Amino acid sequence: MPVSPHHAAGLALRHQIFGAAATDAQIAKASAFLRPMQDMVTADCFGQVWTQPGLDLRQRSLATIAMLIALGRSHELRIHVRGAIQNGVTVEELGALMRHAALYCGIPAAVDAWLNTDATLQDLGLVAAAPEQTP
Structure with a gap:
């Protein structure tokens, strides 16, 4: 599945704010049930809202x-x-x-x-x- 620009921007921002290790660990530990939540937080919360002017x-x-x-x-x-x-x-x-x-x-x-x-x-x-x- 291709990564959207919002997801890529959100992941970069999460890495910047919380650190790559902590962010990647949160995402890696997400179960199949929780993974959509992690994707939503990354793309919508950090990729769209936190990056807006x-x-x-x-x-x-x-x-x-x-x-x-x-x-x-x-x-x-x-x-x-x-x-x-x-x-x-x-x-x-x-x-x-x-x-x-x-x-x-x-x-x-x-x-x-x-x-x-x-x-x-x-x-x-x-x-x-x-x-x-x-x-």
């Missing part, structure tokens, strides 16, 4: 994270925090976004987002874990 990748990352917080999608949030860092979003900007989300999305959604963002930033070595408390 109007917002740069940094702005798209911030908007995406805000929407994921509002929807309570922690798994996707962790993935997109990594992508946001790659797209130039700073740790300070992520913190400001969490505080903003607390007001507009609610404290429970923001707390969940904060915890998942902190864990991802720790994984990336961008923030330190809290010191151990001794009783």
Whole structure:
């Protein structure tokens, strides 16, 4: 089956944002049932929407994270925090976004987002874990 221009553009963008190894592993691990979803994400989401003019990748990352917080999608949030860092979003900007989300999305959604963002930033070595408390 030939690869469409949108699929090729989307795959290149996914490689740029999330890394070739992580992207290719996600696609390779997709079952026959999940493969159409991966193709849709690659061609439609990244090949058409993320590549259209109007917002740069940094702005798209911030908007995406805000929407994921509002929807309570922690798994996707962790993935997109990594992508946001790659797209130039700073740790300070992520913190400001969490505080903003607390007001507009609610404290429970923001707390969940904060915890998942902190864990991802720790994984990336961008923030330190809290010191151990001794009783």
